[in-house]
Amino acid sequence: MARIIIIGGGIAGLGAAYKLRRAADAGHDVDFTLLERDDRIGGKIWTDTAEDPEGGVYVADGGSDSFLTDKTAVHRVARLLGVFDEETGTLEENKRTFIVKDGRLVEMPDGMMMFAPTRIVPLAASHLYSWPAKFRMLADVLIPRKERWDQGETAQQHDETLESLVVRRLGRECLDRLAEPLAAGVNGDLASEMSVAARYPMLLEMEQKHGSLVLGFLEQRRRVERMRKKYPPKPGAKRRTMFSSFNGGLQFICEKMADAVGRENIRTGVSATAIERAGVGWRVTLSDGEALEGDAVVLATEVWAAAGLCATVAPELAGSLETIPCSSCATALLAYDSGDCPPDLRWHGILTPSVERRPLTGVTLMSSKWPHRAPEGRVLFRGFLGGPRDEAVLERSDDELLALAHAQLAELVGVRPDARPRYKKLFRWEKGMPQYTLGHLDRVDGIERLQGALAGFALAGNAYRGVGVPNALESGENAVSKVLGDLGITLDEDDAEEKRVY
Ligand SMILES: Cc1cc2nc3c(=O)[nH]c(=O)nc-3n(C[C@H](O)[C@H](O)[C@H](O)COP(=O)(O)OP(=O)(O)OC[C@H]3O[C@@H](n4cnc5c(N)ncnc54)[C@H](O)[C@@H]3O)c2cc1C
Numbered sequence: 303m304a305r306i307i308i309i310g311g312g313i314a315g316l317g318a319a320y321k322l323r324r325a326a327d328a329g330h331d332v333d334f335t336l337l338e339r340d341d342r343i344g345g346k347i348w349t350d351t352a353e354d355p356e357g358g359v360y361v362a363d364g365g366s367d368s369f370l371t372d373k374t375a376v377h378r379v380a381r382l383l384g385v386f387d388e389e390t391g392t393l394e395e396n397k398r399t400f401i402v403k404d405g406r407l408v409e410m411p412d413g414m415m416m417f418a419p420t421r422i423v424p425l426a427a428s429h430l431y432s433w434p435a436k437f438r439m440l441a442d443v444l445i446p447r448k449e450r451w452d453q454g455e456t457a458q459q460h461d462e463t464l465e466s467l468v469v470r471r472l473g474r475e476c477l478d479r480l481a482e483p484l485a486a487g488v489n490g491d492l493a494s495e496m497s498v499a500a501r502y503p504m505l506l507e508m509e510q511k512h513g514s515l516v517l518g519f520l521e522q523r524r525r526v527e528r529m530r531k532k533y534p535p536k537p538g539a540k541r542r543t544m545f546s547s548f549n550g551g552l553q554f555i556c557e558k559m560a561d562a563v564g565r566e567n568i569r570t571g572v573s574a575t576a577i578e579r580a581g582v583g584w585r586v587t588l589s590d591g592e593a594l595e596g597d598a599v600v601l602a603t604e605v606w607a608a609a610g611l612c613a614t615v616a617p618e619l620a621g622s623l624e625t626i627p628c629s630s631c632a633t634a635l636l637a638y639d640s641g642d643c644p645p646d647l648r649w650h651g652i653l654t655p656s657v658e659r660r661p662l663t664g665v666t667l668m669s670s671k672w673p674h675r676a677p678e679g680r681v682l683f684r685g686f687l688g689g690p691r692d693e694a695v696l697e698r699s700d701d702e703l704l705a706l707a708h709a710q711l712a713e714l715v716g717v718r719p720d721a722r723p724r725y726k727k728l729f730r731w732e733k734g735m736p737q738y739t740l741g742h743l744d745r746v747d748g749i750e751r752l753q754g755a756l757a758g759f760a761l762a763g764n765a766y767r768g769v770g771v772p773n774a775l776e777s778g779e780n781a782v783s784k785v786l787g788d789l790g791i792t793l794d795e796d797d798a799e800e801k802r803v804y
Contacts, residue, residue, distance in 0.1 A: 304332045304789045306782070307586050307594055309574045309611070310602035311338030312345025313771055314762040316556055317778030318600045319563040320379065325786065325793055332791070335594060336563070337586070339573040339603075343560050346734055346764075347771065349551030350635070350727055358677020361551045362635045364729030366771050367666065367684070368392070368545035368552065373772035375779075376546070376555065383558045388550070391543030396670040398649040401430055401479060402658045407714060410480070415519040416502075417480040418442070418472065435475035442471045442516045447509050457503035458743045464496040467505060471515050483653035487664035489769065490629050490735035492690045500738035500746075547672060552771070577601070577611050584758060598758035598785035602778055604628065605736055605765035616759075619752040625745055626765050628733035630696055631688040634707035635668075635727045642721035643681045652714065661687060661695050662710040680724055683711055690737065700728040736765035753784075760784040 308318050315336055322334045342348070346365040353359055369376045371391075380386045400407040411428035413421025419439055426436065448470065451460060464485050468477040477493060485493040489501060498505055508518025535541060548554035560568055576587040577599060584599045601608045609623035640647075652665040666684045669676040676682040685707035688696045698706070704726050712719040746766045753761055760781035764774045783793060 304330075304598065304786070304791060305583075305596040306332060306334040306598045306600060306785060307574075307584065307596040308334060308336040308600045308602060308778075309577075309586065310345065310604075310607075310763065311336055311340070311343040311560075311568065311570065312602065312763070312774065313347055313556060314764065314774040314778040314781075315345075315600070315602035316343065316559040316563065317375070317379070317775040318602055318762055318782045319567065319778075320559045321779045321782040321793075323563045323567075324382075325782070325791070328793075330786075330791055330793070332786070334567055335596075336568045337572055337574055337588065337594075338568065338570045339589075341571045343568065343570060344553050344556040346731065347552045347556055348729060349553035351551070352725055352727075354637075354677045354680060354724055356677070358680070360635075360637055360677070360680075360682060360725045361672075361675045362637075362668070362682065362684075362725070362727060363547070363551050363553075364633050364635060364684075364727065365731065365734075366552055367668065367672070368547045369771040371542060371544060371546045373770065373776075375772035375775045379559065379775065380548075380555060383555075383562055385548070385555070385558050388548045388554060389540070389546050390549050390673060391541050392545050392650065392671050393673060394541070394543060396648040396650060396667075400649060400652045401483065402652065402654045402660065402714060403430060403479065405658070405713070407652060413523075414480070415523060416505075417468065417476055417484060418515045418519045420516065420520045420523045430479055431475055435473055435479075438473035439476050440516065441473075443514045445471060445514070447513045451510055457499040457506040460506055461497050461499035461740055461743070462506065463740050464491075464493040464498055464501070467498050467509075468493070471509070478655055478657050480653075480655075482657075483655040483664070486656065486689055486691055487651075487653045487686065489738075490631060490689050491737050491739075495690075495737065495739045497738045497740045497742040500742040549674065551675075574603075574611060577615050579615060582758070597789055598760075600760050600762055600778065600781045600785060602762040602781065604733060605763065606733055608761060608763070608765075616752065616756060619749065619756075622745060622749045622752060623761075623765075626742070627737045627739065628765075629688075629690040629735045629737055630693050630730075630732045631663075631686060631734060632696055632703055632731065633729045634685045634687060634704050635682065635725065635729070636685070636704065636708060636711065636723045637669075637676055637680050637682045637725035638717055638721050638723060640679050640681050642718040644716040647681060656691050660710065661692060661706055662714070663687065663689050663691065665711070665715070676725075682725070683707075683715070683717075685710060689735075696730070696732075700730075704728050736769060738769075757788045758785055759788075 412424040419425040512518040573589040612620040669682040711717040762777040762781035
């Protein structure tokens with residue numbers, strides 16, 4: 303029997319465990335244990351549910367609240383678990399985003415794709431940019447590409463920071479007003495350091511193909527519109543939105559995966575403190591003094607924790623893992639009576655550019671973005687604090703951060719300054735977001751070469767080839783394929799079967 307030890311119970315570790323469960327159910331002779339340091343599973347996915355004293359329930363996602371629907375891993379697992387019908391899309395009728403400008407909210411102009419304009423009239427009418435900035439953005443169609451790639455070259459060989467790319471093609475104001483807050487708000491990255499090849503390789507590919515980001519996005523918009531016309535939604539079918547979650551919040555899928563894995567195979571509240579070689583296998587020492595032996599280890603912790611655990615057994619690998627930096631942030635979840643909020647709450651989010659010098663990097667209006675996140679007559683907000691722009695703010699206490707988020711909501715959104723929050727909770731994510739800085743993909747290639755040489759060992763998680771929930775889930779599945787392959791077990795048929803399910 304092959305015995306596998308999984309360290310880390312986030313979506314990557316759960317993805318690994320669920321894949322092993324399916325392998326065991328398919329008749330492979332495998333056994334596994336998942337170890338999770340915290341008392342709960344889910345890692346950066348954490349849905350708090352709380353009752354309002356006057357009735358109804360808050361479903362408050364403190365970490366990730368959604369996944370990109372273009373990536374299939376979460377849907378595939380939801381289908382395998384029989385819970386696909388529990389998936390819920392965003393409320394499209396409220397899909398508006400605002401950007402803070404000079405302390406006020408300015409709506410993102412229609413037709414913006416990421417940060418590039420694809421419609422002239424809304425751009426011209428918008429107060430977000432100055433006139434010189436609007437002309438500078440449109441000049442993108444005239445500026446020649448920086449270089450031509452040789453045959454077979456990819457974005458990785460031509461990596462560039464987001465700041466460099468956006469300033470070069472669309473101008474500084476486009477960076478300051480939209481690209482920078484998007485990078486900080488969505489990825490927790492600094493635009494001055496973010497690797498475009500790792501995060502958004504299609505931007506560099508667009509420049510190659512179209513010689514322009516505006517023309518590239520225009521073509522993408524037209525393609526989407528053509529597809530929508532060709533394949534209109536079937537009557538009664540679920541609406542497909544760009545992001546999805548589950549009716550019970552995102553942690554629902556983690557709990558379902560843990561049920562399917564078998565809770566007896568999951569140990570929470572215990573950390574791995576060391577990994578060593580034990581003959582051809584591995585020994586993992588635990589915080590309670592016990593030691594587990596296995597044929598393989600899947601290391602699905604945050605990258606900095608993985609570096610610490612590898613330090614003795616694979617020092618070169620540990621050194622490479624340490625080159626991936628991580629930023630810290632916190633989310634403040636606050637709910638109010640709708641009478642304490644402004645009347646127009648048909649929007650999803652607010653982004654705060656760094657030039658505005660505000661402690662809140664962004665806001666999501668959870669109860670307008672998703673159905674059933676707050677009781678009738680209540681409004682649930684989520685404010686982001688910290689991140690690489692301003693980690694010092696996180697030195698304040700939980701109460702101070704909640705008060706700060708409340709004050710910012712009063713100033714920006716118009717929540718009554720003396721309103722009493724009906725629900726509040728602060729979630730801290732220390733070193734919770736890996737940053738994909740310039741050259742990230744080269745570093746990950748090196749890490750993969752080093753782990754490839756360690757039989758029965760694989761890394762998984764959000765620090766390598768995608769931070770999104772579907773990427774992390776899939777990384778756990780890939781890690782299982784790697785270690786089972788090392789042990790001479792192939793899951794090809796099983797994989798093919800799973801792919802047919804979605
Ligand atoms: C505030 C926030 C919002 C986000 N929003 C989104 C979003 O909307 N959409 C999206 O796709 N992504 C989002 N993300 C990113 C996404 O949630 C994460 O990338 C993903 O959930 C990470 O999963 P993981 O399993 O790789 O790591 P983690 O969830 O970090 O799991 C690692 C686990 O390992 C455990 N661990 C660490 N050390 C040990 C040890 N020694 N022994 C045992 N266990 C250990 C930890 O306790 C943790 O549970 C967000 C992230 C944050 C922080």
